[in-house]
Amino acid sequence: MEKQFWIERWESEEIAFHEDTVNTRLIKYIQRICPMGGHVFVPLCGKTLDIGWLLENGYTVTAVELSRKAIEALFAQLQLTPTITTMGKFVAYSAPAITVYEGDFFDLKQIHLLDVDCIYDRASLVALPPELRNRYIQHLPVISSYASQLLITVDYDRSLMDGPPFAITGEDIRSYYAPSFSITALETSALPAKLKGKCEATSSAWLLTKREDT
Numbered sequence: 001m002e003k004q005f006w007i008e009r010w011e012s013e014e015i016a017f018h019e020d021t022v023n024t025r026l027i028k029y030i031q032r033i034c035p036m037g038g039h040v041f042v043p044l045c046g047k048t049l050d051i052g053w054l055l056e057n058g059y060t061v062t063a064v065e066l067s068r069k070a071i072e073a074l075f076a077q078l079q080l081t082p083t084i085t086t087m088g089k090f091v092a093y094s095a096p097a098i099t100v101y102e103g104d105f106f107d108l109k110q111i112h113l114l115d116v117d118c119i120y121d122r123a124s125l126v127a128l129p130p131e132l133r134n135r136y137i138q139h140l141p142v143i144s145s146y147a148s149q150l151l152i153t154v155d156y157d158r159s160l161m162d163g164p165p166f167a168i169t170g171e172d173i174r175s176y177y178a179p180s181f182s183i184t185a186l187e188t189s190a191l192p193a194k195l196k197g198k199c200e201a202t203s204s205a206w207l208l209t210k211r212e213d214t
C-alpha cells in the first residue's frame, strides 16, 4: 500500500477501520504483557480511541502515523495541545505521557522507541500488503528490542475480497513470529457485520512474548 493511499483515505475520510469505542481486547489483555504505568508502542495508530484509554489508565504511549490529519484529530480528541518538533524524518507531537511521530513506520529506529515495554497492534499488521507486511514483521521486533505484543488480526476467505484489511491466519502468525516469539492465541470471534459488506470475517487476539532462546 503506497503512503499516498493512506493519506488520501484520511483526506476523504474513508476510515471505516476507525472504531468508535475502545477495543475490548485491549482492556481485557494489555495487563498480561504490560502492567499499568508501562510504556506502549502503537504502530500505525490512526486516531484510535485506544490511546485515550491507555493514557487514562496510566500508560505512556509512543505511536507512529503517516497522516497529519489523523494525528491532529487524535490530539483534538484527547483535548491535548502537543508540542511539535522536527526530528530527522519525523515531526514529533508530544504532550505529557504521549509522543506521536508523523512519518513512515519504516523510518523508525530503536532510538525512537527507547523504554517501550510492549506493543499494541490493532489493524496495523493487517493494513499492510504481503511485501510491506514482511518488512513490518522484520522491522518491528528490531526497533522495539523484541517487546511483547498484543496483536489483533482479521481473517476471511481471500477469494471473496482483497485487503486492506488483509486476511491473516493462525498459520501465518506462527510462520511470521514463532522463530522469535512464544505465541498465545487468546480469542477469536466473528465480526458483527460483513467486512466491507462483502464477506464474513473473524477477529483474533494474540499475545507474543520473546522466546528465551532468541
Ligand SMILES: C[S@@+](CC[C@H](N)C(=O)[O-])C[C@H]1O[C@@H](n2cnc3c(N)ncnc32)[C@H](O)[C@@H]1O
Pocket (backbone or CB within 6 Å): 003, 006, 007, 017, 018, 019, 043, 044, 045, 046, 047, 048, 064, 065, 066, 067, 070, 103, 104, 105, 106, 122, 123, 124, 127, 164
Ligand atoms: C487500518 S488503519 C489502523 C489505524 C489504527 N491502528 C486503528 O486501530 O484505528 C492503518 C493506519 O496506518 C497508517 N499507516 C499506513 N502505512 C503507514 C506507515 N508506513 N507508517 C505510518 N503509518 C502508516 C494509515 O494512515 C492508517 O491510519
